Amino acid sequence: MKANIKEIHFENQFKVIQLCDTHLDGKTFELSLDEIDAMLKIIKPDLAVFTGDNVVLDLELDVYDVINALFLKHNVKWLLLLGNHDAEFTSTSRKEIIEKCSSLSHCVTANSENKGRYGDTIIRLFSNKQLVAEIVGFDSGDYQKVGFCKKYASILDEQVDWYKKNTISMAKFVYFHIPQKEFLDAFKNGKKEQYIHGLIREHMLPSGRKKPFVSPVSAGFKRSSFFNAANDGSLKAIFVGHDHLNDANILYKGVHLVYGQKTCRAGYNCVERGFSDNMGTTLLTINCDGSFEISPIEYGNLVLGEYE
Numbered sequence: 001m002k003a004n005i006k007e008i009h010f011e012n013q014f015k016v017i018q019l020c021d022t023h024l025d026g027k028t029f030e031l032s033l034d035e036i037d038a039m040l041k042i043i044k045p046d047l048a049v050f051t052g053d054n055v056v057l058d059l060e061l062d063v064y065d066v067i068n069a070l071f072l073k074h075n076v077k078w079l080l081l082l083g084n085h086d087a088e089f090t091s092t093s094r095k096e097i098i099e100k101c102s103s104l105s106h107c108v109t110a111n112s113e114n115k116g117r118y119g120d121t122i123i124r125l126f127s128n129k130q131l132v133a134e135i136v137g138f139d140s141g142d143y144q145k146v147g148f149c150k151k152y153a154s155i156l157d158e159q160v161d162w163y164k165k166n167t168i169s170m171a172k173f174v175y176f177h178i179p180q181k182e183f184l185d186a187f188k189n190g191k192k193e194q195y196i197h198g199l200i201r202e203h204m205l206p207s208g209r210k211k212p213f214v215s216p217v218s219a220g221f222k223r224s225s226f227f228n229a230a231n232d233g234s235l236k237a238i239f240v241g242h243d244h245l246n247d248a249n250i251l252y253k254g255v256h257l258v259y260g261q262k263t264c265r266a267g268y269n270c271v272e273r274g275f276s277d278n279m280g281t282t283l284l285t286i287n288c289d290g291s292f293e294i295s296p297i298e299y300g301n302l303v304l305g306e307y308e
């Protein structure tokens with residue numbers, strides 16, 4: 001078994017929550033961890049996936065020990081993936097963050113490197129000794145230079161090759177940080193009836209008017225080969241973050257393209273921008289026959305007991 005391929009065995013249902021753009025920093029760290037603690041306690045997931053821009057600003061590597069202790073308390077596995085900000089304002093590198101997290105007891109992120117991308121991981125899910133599904137996490141990078149401009153990065157061809165060679169199930173669920181061009185295609189040009197839930201608000205003012213020159217989707221600049229290469233019927237859903245005000249799910253060419261609910265209150269969120277609060281998590285439930293359900297959970301409803 002290659003080091004970047006993990007196995008988890010479950011019985012009837014496997015629950016994954018997406019911890020999306022948590023932006024943990026020194027000022028809000030305790031409050032944010034309390035919010036994650038409540039989610040773990042009430043939802044009781046099997047796995048939590050941090051989809052990037054997880055820890056920012058003034059926190060250093062030992063903060064990941066504190067995060068692991070929370071998951072140890074609930075006996076829940078966590079997968080940490082990198083966003084564009086994770087090593088941007090700290091003295092730690094992306095490589096060091098992945099080395100640190102992969103050494104922790106409940107973190108399943110692989111200590112992997114592929115052309116400067118760190119932590120790409122495949123988790124094979126088995127029920128009754130049968131392979132049911134795979135969770136795949138990518139490092140979608142941070143920035144790429146285009147002339148004199150700094151643009152958002154894209155999934156690399158080398159990562160696509162690794163995915164094609166190593167994923168084998170008929171139900172693949174892929175998580176990364178930066179939406180790729182297909183999100184722009186789907187959410188900017190898609191037909192309304194393809195929407196399943198959520199809103200795209202990144203380019204909107206609270207009044208409902210559109211902001212001039214602002215894209216609804218901050219996609220990776222170059223079109224990645226990933227979507228077309230992976231979309232062979234086995235790719236069921238892609239979950240991203242990055243655009244905090246977007247929390248939608250659309251069915252595009254047979255694949256659910258999902259913006260997770262922004263998790264925790266640090267970093268810009270809906271309330272700061274004058275919108276109603278969408279803070280929470282996005283739950284993926286995989287059944288032992290490979291069927292699945294994707295549902296947003298707002299934190300306010302969760303703590304009021306409206307989640308069952």
Ligand SMILES: [Fe+2]
Nearest residue numbers: 053083084242
């Ligand atoms: Fe981001």
